[in-house]
Amino acid sequence: xxxxxxxxxxxxxxxxxxxxxxxxxxxxxLSWRKLLPAVYNLNMDGALPSHFAVVCFGIASTExxxxxxxxxxxxxxxxxxxxxxxxxxxLVENHWADFSRSLFYVPGSFNDAAAYxxxxxxxxxxxxxxxxxxxxxxxxxxxxxxxxxxxxRLRDAHMVSDPAEQxxxxxxxxxxxxxxxxxxxxxxxxSVDQAFAESQxxxxxxxxxxxxVQNLMVLRFANSIFEPLxxxxxxxxxxxxxxxxxxxxxxxxxxxxxxxxxxxxxxxxGSLRDMVxxxxxxxxxxxxxxxxxxxxxxxxxxxxxxxxxxxRPMTPDDVRxxxxxxxxxxxxxxxxxxxxxxxxxxxxxxxxxxxxxxxxVNSTTESYVAIRLFVDNWRWSGVPFYxxxxxxxxxxxxxxxxxxxxxxxxxxNYQPDVPLEPCVLTIKVQPEExxxxxxxxxxxxxxxxxxxxxxxxxxxxxxxxxxxxAYERLILDVMAGxxxxxxxxxxxxxxxxxxxxxxxxxxxxxxxxxxxxxxxxWGPVEADRLIHQDGRTWRTL
Amino acid sequence: MSDxxxxxxxxxxxxxxxxxxxxxxxxxxxLRTDDTGPLQKVRMSNLVVYTTSMETARKIAEQAxxxxxxxxxxxxxxxxxxxxxxxxxxxxxxARSHPLGRTQQAFWEQVTLYAPGALIERLxxxxxxxxxGDLPINLLWETPTPPPLAGPLLAELSENAQQIIYDSLDWPxxxxxxxxxxxxxxxxxxxxxxxxxxxxxxxxxxxxxxRRLTSQALEPLGETAGQLINEVIVEHGPAAVVQxxxxxxxxxxxxxxxxxxxxxxxxxEMAWRCATGKNEATLxxxxxxxxxxxVRVVNLTHHLxxxxxxxxxxxxxxxxxxxxxxxxxxxxxxxxxxxxxxxxVVSRQLSDREHDPVFRESxxxxxxxxxxxxx
Numbered sequence: 001x002x003x004x005x006x007x008x009x010x011x012x013x014x015x016x017x018x019x020x021x022x023x024x025x026x027x028x029x030l031s032w033r034k035l036l037p038a039v040y041n042l043n044m045d046g047a048l049p050s051h052f053a054v055v056c057f058g059i060a061s062t063e064x065x066x067x068x069x070x071x072x073x074x075x076x077x078x079x080x081x082x083x084x085x086x087x088x089x090x091l092v093e094n095h096w097a098d099f100s101r102s103l104f105y106v107p108g109s110f111n112d113a114a115a116y117x118x119x120x121x122x123x124x125x126x127x128x129x130x131x132x133x134x135x136x137x138x139x140x141x142x143x144x145x146x147x148x149x150x151x152x153r154l155r156d157a158h159m160v161s162d163p164a165e166q167x168x169x170x171x172x173x174x175x176x177x178x179x180x181x182x183x184x185x186x187x188x189x190x191s192v193d194q195a196f197a198e199s200q201x202x203x204x205x206x207x208x209x210x211x212x213v214q215n216l217m218v219l220r221f222a223n224s225i226f227e228p229l230x231x232x233x234x235x236x237x238x239x240x241x242x243x244x245x246x247x248x249x250x251x252x253x254x255x256x257x258x259x260x261x262x263x264x265x266x267x268x269x270g271s272l273r274d275m276v277x278x279x280x281x282x283x284x285x286x287x288x289x290x291x292x293x294x295x296x297x298x299x300x301x302x303x304x305x306x307x308x309x310x311x312r313p314m315t316p317d318d319v320r321x322x323x324x325x326x327x328x329x330x331x332x333x334x335x336x337x338x339x340x341x342x343x344x345x346x347x348x349x350x351x352x353x354x355x356x357x358x359x360x361v362n363s364t365t366e367s368y369v370a371i372r373l374f375v376d377n378w379r380w381s382g383v384p385f386y387x388x389x390x391x392x393x394x395x396x397x398x399x400x401x402x403x404x405x406x407x408x409x410x411x412x413n414y415q416p417d418v419p420l421e422p423c424v425l426t427i428k429v430q431p432e433e434x435x436x437x438x439x440x441x442x443x444x445x446x447x448x449x450x451x452x453x454x455x456x457x458x459x460x461x462x463x464x465x466x467x468x469x470a471y472e473r474l475i476l477d478v479m480a481g482x483x484x485x486x487x488x489x490x491x492x493x494x495x496x497x498x499x500x501x502x503x504x505x506x507x508x509x510x511x512x513x514x515x516x517x518x519x520x521x522w523g524p525v526e527a528d529r530l531i532h533q534d535g536r537t538w539r540t541l
Numbered sequence: 542m543s544d545x546x547x548x549x550x551x552x553x554x555x556x557x558x559x560x561x562x563x564x565x566x567x568x569x570x571x572l573r574t575d576d577t578g579p580l581q582k583v584r585m586s587n588l589v590v591y592t593t594s595m596e597t598a599r600k601i602a603e604q605a606x607x608x609x610x611x612x613x614x615x616x617x618x619x620x621x622x623x624x625x626x627x628x629x630x631x632x633x634x635x636a637r638s639h640p641l642g643r644t645q646q647a648f649w650e651q652v653t654l655y656a657p658g659a660l661i662e663r664l665x666x667x668x669x670x671x672x673x674g675d676l677p678i679n680l681l682w683e684t685p686t687p688p689p690l691a692g693p694l695l696a697e698l699s700e701n702a703q704q705i706i707y708d709s710l711d712w713p714x715x716x717x718x719x720x721x722x723x724x725x726x727x728x729x730x731x732x733x734x735x736x737x738x739x740x741x742x743x744x745x746x747x748x749x750x751x752r753r754l755t756s757q758a759l760e761p762l763g764e765t766a767g768q769l770i771n772e773v774i775v776e777h778g779p780a781a782v783v784q785x786x787x788x789x790x791x792x793x794x795x796x797x798x799x800x801x802x803x804x805x806x807x808x809x810e811m812a813w814r815c816a817t818g819k820n821e822a823t824l825x826x827x828x829x830x831x832x833x834x835x836v837r838v839v840n841l842t843h844h845l846x847x848x849x850x851x852x853x854x855x856x857x858x859x860x861x862x863x864x865x866x867x868x869x870x871x872x873x874x875x876x877x878x879x880x881x882x883x884x885x886v887v888s889r890q891l892s893d894r895e896h897d898p899v900f901r902e903s904x905x906x907x908x909x910x911x912x913x914x915x916x
Contacts, residue, residue: 245670253559332666334559335630335656394669418894419737426675438675443892451585451892454675458580520666532733540701541674 016479017169018051019135020126022119024150026056026105027065027078030141030175034206036079036103037087038471043099044089045468047476051131053102057119058142059109066107075105088466102130110142110150116157123159134161134168137478141175143265144184148191155195163197171478173202176278178487180269181503182496189489202478203487207279207398208286209470209477211459212433214485216286216400217300219427219435226425227291229404231379236422238385239401239539240283242275242429243393245333247367247519249344253336263348268359270366272325275389277499281308282487283429284385287400288375297484301491308494312374319505322373324515324527325366328392331519338392338519341367364514367391370527371502372534386531388538392519397541398429412440412450421452424539433467434458546627547595552602552618552653553635558667561634561652568636569648583613583639583647586676586891589668591619591698592683601683602653604884606637609649611888614679616651617671619664621694627657630667665697672701679891682707687718688740689725699738705729706890708743709783710834716805716911719786723908726901741893743886744784745900750862751788751836751854754876758852758864759795762843767796767817772842774825778832785826785836786811790907791899792839793824800824800906803913811914824910 021039023031042048056075060066068074079100083091106122108115127134136159140150151172154160161170174192179185192201207213220227229235248267250260266274285304292303314322329340339347345363349356368390375385404423407413413420424438436456443449459467477485515524522538531538549555556564569580588608592598598620605616635651652671656664672678680695680702682688688695688707699705712718729740759766773792777785793800798815805811813824829837839854851867856878863875881889 253557332663334557334670335632335654335660335663335667394666397674399674418739418896424675436675449892449895451894452675452677453585456582518666520669522669528733537733537736539674540672540678 016047016049016052016476017135017481018049018130018132019137019169019479020123020130020132021052021054021137021139021475021479022123023054023056023139023141024110025058025141026054027058027075028061028141031056032078032082033086034469034471035139035141035475037083038469038475040079040083040087040091040096040099041089041468042472042476044092044095047472049479051133053104053126053130053132055104055106055119055122055126057106057108057115060107068107071105071107072103076100076103079103088469110146110153113153113156116153116159120157120159136161136170137173137475138171139173139175139475144177144179144188147174147188151192151195160195160200163199169200169481170196171200171202171481172196173204173475173478175204177269177273178203178278178492179496180273182493182500185492185496189492198489199483201489202474202483203489203492204474205278205282205487206470206474207429208282208485208487209472209474210429210433211467211473212427212429212435213283213286214473215435216283216427221291230402232381232383234404235383236403236405237383237534237536238284238287239403240280240287240385240387240399241401241539241541242280242389242398243396243522243541244389244391245393245396247328247333247338247344247392248341249339249348251338256336258347258351261344261348263345267345267348267363267365270325271369271389271391272366272499272502276369276371276387277495278487280387280389281495281498282491283400284375284387285491287402288380288385290379295484297482298488300484301488305488305491305494307375308491308498310375310377310380311498312376313498314501314505316501316505316508319502322371322530323502324368324370324524324530325506326368326370326390326517326524326527327363327365327514328367328390328519329516331392331517331521333392333520340516340519341365341391362512364511366514368517368523368527370523370530372530384534384536386536386538388523388527390517390523393522394520395541396431399541400427400429401425401539402427412448418450420450432458432460434460546625546631546657547620547622547655549631549633549653549655551599551633553633553651555631555633558630558632558654558670561632561671564634565636565650565652568634569638569650572636572638572646572648574646575644578645581641581645581647583609583641583649584615584673584676585612586614587617587672587678588612588614588681588891589617589619589672589678589698589702590681590683591621591664591695593621593623593686594684595620595622597683598653600883602651604882604887605651606649607882607884608888608891609637610639611885612891613647613649614891615649615671615673615676617668618651618653619668619698620653620655621661621664622655622657623661625657627660630660630663631655632667661694665694665700668698677704677894678702679704679706681887685711685713687712687722688729689721690718699729703738704891704894705738705740706743706887707740709787710744710747711780712783715782715786716915719783719904719907720911720915721908723905726904730896739894739896741890741897742787742900742904743890745787745897745903746886746890746893747881748784748788748791748836750876750878751839752791754854754862754864754874755788755792755839756795757874757876758841758854762845766843767798768819769845770796770817770822770841770843771820772823772825772840774827774838774840775836776827776829776838776840777836778829778834780834781836782826782828784834786907786910787903788836788839789824789826790910791903792841793910794899794903794906796822798822798824800909800913803910805914811910813910813913 285307289303370388402425515526517524775785803813841852853865857863
């Protein structure tokens with residue numbers, strides 16, 4: 001594959017190859033908020049090959065789209081709206097005029113063989129117009145239950161090339177969630193397998209595309225000071241937090257009326273499936289993995305999956321001791337009252353004029369989960385990893401915090417007037433990307449007084465530019481054929497294997513009410529107890 | 542306070558609470574004169590200030606740059622207006638720039654929130670979203686209500702605070718306030734494993750030089766000072782009764798006295814009988830009819846070699862504390878009393894996070910004294 005001649009660092013940098021990006025569900029929410037703005041930004045940055053176009057496919061999600069006389073124009077106006085609202089770079093008219101000419105829309109049902117023929121013809125026309133050699137990246141931005149149908153239709157329509165084909169390649173991007181348990185994950189993996197080889201399949205976890213998550217590897221393996229300390233001898237514990245301020249329903253701040261809801265997806269799924277099984281475990285792998293012997297995609301992915309193999313399995317008793325789930329109740333978000341989870345679920349069905357399913361009447365879907373887990377290998381023996389994720393937390397904040405062991409209780413740590421606060425290295429994933437190191441320092445003055453100081457590196461401030469969105473990097477990687485930041489099937493399955501005992505224990509327990517926490521707080525008191533019993537505390541974020 | 546909504550633009554740019562961080566970033570970027578180097582936000586801690594008075598809030602806002610100069614912090618100024626009506630928390634954001642050397646700039650941030658009526662209870666939620674992680678959190682309780690009598694709001698605002706700073710100077714009911722504070726200190730400073738918290742009274746900090754000079758004055762009397770002294774009188778200007786009380790309690794503790802009973806003459810004097818070991822002694826806190834709100838005189842009467850003598854500690858001039866001995870046996874000793882502004886007192890306390898066992902013990906004794914006069 002061609003290497004970027006501009007790269008002189010010695011790092012592997014593959015060039016994106018000419019292709020058509022085909023987005024299934026192309027005018028849907030993900031496409032509107034993330035994918036189309038990401039492609040626009042890549043275009044603005046000159047990162048796309050000159051032979052490139054985007055074709056969106058699916059039944060329009062809006063009335064306007066379904067009745068549009070010119071589908072391409074409809075998509076362009078939808079894309080423009082998304083870019084204006086969500087793009088990290090502002091819309092520049094002359095760029096937009098150029099970019100919009102490469103946007104196309106093919107309306108059609110995913111289950112309609114004729115629609116695929118229409119799509120095929122359109123792709124051929126686009127190939128001819130843009131000088132593309134027939135290469136395709138299919139982005140399946142569709143619910144998991146439609147994946148099987150889409151790939152089967154693509155295969156039947158002979159729209160998937162041979163895996164060995166380099167010139168007119170075909171690749172597929174599969175969005176999360178990949179299943180709702182091990183069995184359904186295997187079903188999805190199997191259905192994709194029927195049409196695409198593993199080398200053509202890119203299971204996306206956008207967390208892995210974030211600069212700071214990628215920087216974790218650089219931090220560990222390109223700096224001589226960290227890796228020698230990166231083990232049980234020096235690290236007391238690790239905390240991984242993914243906190244969201246949003247709940248499952250979003251409200252208009254002026255009218256208080258619901259404007260969007262994820263209840264349909266989230267209810268019955270919960271934060272363990274939504275966040276832990278994929279994002280958090282993938283980030284944990286990057287934190288805990290052994291140094292890979294090369295940057296080759298499979299070597300890095302082997303190193304990561306080995307961490308998953310080392311996760312200590314949980315018995316039902318372990319689940320009770322090490323896992324806390326919770327559900328938000330009415331509370332506050334930015335000074336405004338917001339309802340509890342159960343209320344939002346019932347309200348969702350009421351507004352949709354549907355009966356509330358029996359299991360959702362008093363839902364026990366968790367909107368928060370905290371877990372104490374262990375990676376049973378030489379490096380991490382005895383080091384607890386505390387992970388927590390929740391909705392309706394006080395702020396949106398994702399980070400990995402490595403807390404180092406205390407210094408010996410001599411000198412400054414011998415009966416100190418103020419307990420010495422341990423050194424913490426924090427890798428911030430969002431909203432700001434960067435890292436910080438908290439160390440102890442002497443306060444200026446004649447008396448020896450120790451005070452924690454924070455050294456911070458912020459990507460935007462440090463490099464004077466905003467980091468590319470995760471989707472930008474990941475789409476580019478697929479176009480370049482670099483699978484390093486994508487989940488291999490064994491990683492998906494192993495992550496599910498570890499999560500399953502928790503889901504099974506919960507399913508058996510059939511609790512009627514989960515521990516509660518108010519919207520705008522950091523989770524249920526039970527989660528505090530989980531960490532306090534180890535003499536530790538959750539970080540204040 | 543007032544019926545109408547306050548002018549938040551005094552405190553910064555009025556903004557929706559959810560957009561505070563964006564607004565701070567916008568202001569910082571607009572204040573930047575050189576965008577080639579890294580952007581430096583200077584902050585050692587979070588300083589959450591709660592007040593119920595708009596006048597106090599304005600004073601704090603004016604003093605904030607002085608506090609930041611000595612102890613850079615993100616200031617989160619909360620104004621709770623129980624009497625006001627309103628349906629939303631108002632916010633204002635303010636970023637400040639200060640030169641660092643010739644070319645660099647440092648940026649400090651202040652957020653002000655105004656909560657009318659019942660919305661005060663929602664302030665803790667708002668604070669959680671504004672705290673900067675990994676930095677110590679200080680809560681400055683700037684209201685005349687003593688912390689132990691403040692109810693759940695203070696507990697919620699201080700949930701992750703490492704230091705709660707209050708000022709007992711203006712407590713309207715000093716006896717009740719002091720009576721409750723000793724136990725409150727003990728409860729407040731008792732935390733979960735891995736956590737740590739200290740409570741500090743700015744009034745105690747103001748007594749630092751009084752305590753230093755008193756110690757020097759007692760030195761010649763040696764170990765037996767507690768036996769030799771038979772009366773201690775602490776005189777104070779109006780509104781400084783708690784300050785005087787704290788000093789009296791500290792002296793009694795220093796002398797090893799054990800209070801036996803007390804009496805109160807409202808607005809004039811409080812007096813306690815104390816056991817000194819073999820004898821009894823008297824401890825008095827006496828209010829002067831006028832004068833600034835501070836301790837003015839400490840008088841110690843003692844018996845030495847069969848003769849009664851006295852020792853006066855007093856404010857000789859604006860910035861000088863002096864000792865005068867009744868027998869005239871030695872040259873008066875003096876000590877410079879640095880003039881500290883309110884901002885300096887606060888900024889010094891922010892960096893001073895040590896547990897102070899002497900303060901704790903003095904407060905415990907002060908609490909016993911308070912309970913005796915409450916009976």
